[in-house]
Amino acid sequence: MTHLATLQAQIQQRVLRGDTAIEPQVAGRAQDVALRLGIYEHAYRARLKEALGMAYPVLRECLGRDAFDAVATAYIDSAPPTHRSIRWYGAALHRELRGMHAELARWEWLLGEVFDAADDRALTEADLARLAPTDWPALRLRLHRTVRFCETTTNAVACWQAAAALVPLPPPRDPERLWWVVWRRDVSTRFRSTPLDEVRAFMRLGAGATFADLCADLARDMTGREAAMRAATWLKRWIGEGLIGRGC
């Protein structure tokens, strides 16, 4: 190992774990050296905590500053950053949490992913109007590239909404399984809860199903006419919401 590589490994171990091996390499008196190295140790943790606070603003409010600080400290100790951009630090913070707080963490991270997900053009009703009736059965729809899904079993999303609206948090609720679809329209993030059959339809679209496939899936539980009506109703809503991408 070169002198430079050794020096860098020792500094990094000091910042991450407080190792003292670097100290003889640093100019100055021992007490002063510790003070100077301490600036780097402090800055490292402060910067990561700030990044986590920016990624999880509602979680921080819900937990309270001290509890959030403890969670952030545990996470920083267990997961040194590896990405070039600090924006990606903290994806697995939910592992330090349980119950509603874990789901809230997952939710806030998902919102962040949608915030700067790849841009996409949404399919419009005018695009569909150009289709010939014979094209419909083979029509393959694809989800808008910003679309993400999330499952919750607590009222984490209700808590997030309350905190975002600066109103008191709702009390804990009995477990209730909900699915959410989250997406972006232009630069504004949107979400809504969605029934399980619609989630299944979204998943089928993601796997390359045609409009006829969707109708056939639905027809297992209803008449063919009802299935076609349900699929058409969904499609109209999805187009209106900007959930379907345009082109391949």
Place this chain on the structure above:
Amino acid sequence: MRQLGFGLGLRPDHYDAVLDGAHRIDWFEVTTENYLVPGGKPLHYLERLRERYPLVMHGVSLSIGSTAPLDFAYLHSVRELARRIEPEGISDHLCWTGVDGVNLHDLLPLPHTDEAIEHVAARVRQVQDVLGRRIMLENVSSYVSFRGAQMSESGFVAAVSEAADCLLLLDVNNVYVNSVNHGFDPVSYLNALPVERVRQLHLAGHSRRGHLLVDTHDAPVADAVWRLYEVAAARFVHASTMIERDDRIPPLADLVDELDHARRLAASALEAAA
């Protein structure tokens, strides 16, 4: 990089204010990593800003001095962003940010040795080949210096720029902070740098921790830094000036006023030097 005048660091807090009228701001510096994202609001605003202002990309994660291998995936994403916004210049820091797959997100100091010069210069040449242009390297603030140093900090910065044939971004606040932390004459530091390579000047605020100064970017530019800036503005006449503010960010108008102060000082310094 051509002389752009007087600019500010672009911060999301100011997106709307910047786009909402005409300001006495000649250009903006953008933090590269903030825009290495697939899409959405950051790139939306960046492209709208680019229609109205010259931009310079300023990175924090190149880790040019690290002994870890260069991250070519990162470099290619920087090149892609540069293709998209056509910046006037691309800069990063003369430092390292991590080894062994870790990125500490801190600008860590290099020893002032021949070994470090050779190491950094070889990597800068590779980076410049990938980006297809010369980059600017910024002198960083530091709180430690290493035993076995073979030269002064200014000698190290100058030697790297010559060996790598790169440009320099001179952070005047960092020179002042380091002059206090390590006990050297800041004017001698400026005089040791090659004039033709310094193309940009940074100004920022700092704070005090005990007998040390810390580069916090959370306060207005200090009086002592303004005095040093007068010397720098008279010497580095090809350099564009900008003010960085990353914490306790004031309204845009306050930063524009601070930028006006830089304009006045630079004009006086140039007049006095003529």
